[in-house]
Amino acid sequence: MQPKSSSNHNQISWQDGIAFFLILLFIYTAVSKLSDFDQFQxxxxxxxxxxxxxxxxxxxLPGVEIITGLLLxxxxxxxxxxxxxxxxxxLFxxxxxxVLINYFEQTPCSCGGVIKILGWKAHFVFNIFFLLLSILGIYIFNRERRTAWH
Incomplete structure (x- = not known):
C-alpha cells in the first residue's frame, strides 16, 4: 500500500471541513426545532x-436533518x-x-435557531453558500475516489 500524497491529504482535509460545517448546520437546526417543537409546529x-x-x-424534517448530519x-x-x-x-x-419573488401570501420562517432571524435576502445567500458547499463536497469526494482508483 502506497502512502497518500500531500495533495490527497489536502483533499481529505477539505472534505472533512465541508462535512463539519454541514453537520453543524443540520444538527443545529434540527436540535433547535426539536427544543422548541411547539414553535416549529x-x-x-x-x-x-x-x-x-x-x-x-x-x-x-428534524429527523431528516439529523440523519443527514450523521451520514456526513x-x-x-x-x-x-x-x-x-x-x-x-x-429545496430550502x-x-x-x-418568498423573495412574493409567491406566497404569508412567509413564516420555520427554520431553527438563529437562522430564523436572518432577513430573506441574507437567508437566500446563506442557503446558496451551503448548497455550493454541498456541491463542492460531492465534487471533492468523487475526485478523491477517482484518484484513489488510478
Whole structure:
C-alpha cells in the first residue's frame, strides 16, 4: 500500500471541513426545532402548503436533518450525506427564492435557531453558500475516489 500524497491529504482535509460545517448546520437546526417543537409546529402550520404536507414536514424534517448530519459524519456514508444535503439545500433555497419573488401570501420562517432571524435576502445567500458547499463536497469526494482508483 502506497502512502497518500500531500495533495490527497489536502483533499481529505477539505472534505472533512465541508462535512463539519454541514453537520453543524443540520444538527443545529434540527436540535433547535426539536427544543422548541411547539414553535416549529406553529410556524409550519402557517405555511401556505397543504395540511397533509405540513404534517409530513413537521414529523420528518428534524429527523431528516439529523440523519443527514450523521451520514456526513462517517466517511463511508459521506457521499450519501452530501447528496442529501444538496437536495435539502436546493429545496430550502427554492422556498426562499419563492418568498423573495412574493409567491406566497404569508412567509413564516420555520427554520431553527438563529437562522430564523436572518432577513430573506441574507437567508437566500446563506442557503446558496451551503448548497455550493454541498456541491463542492460531492465534487471533492468523487475526485478523491477517482484518484484513489488510478
Amino acid at each position: 406553529r410556524q409550519m402550520k402557517l405555511q401556505t402548503i397543504p395540511v397533509w404536507m405540513q404534517q409530513i414536514l413537521i414529523l420528518f 459524519a462517517f466517511t463511508h456514508t459521506r457521499l450519501i450525506g452530501l447528496y442529501l444535503s444538496a437536495i435539502l439545500m436546493t 433555497t427554492g422556498y426562499v427564492a419563492l
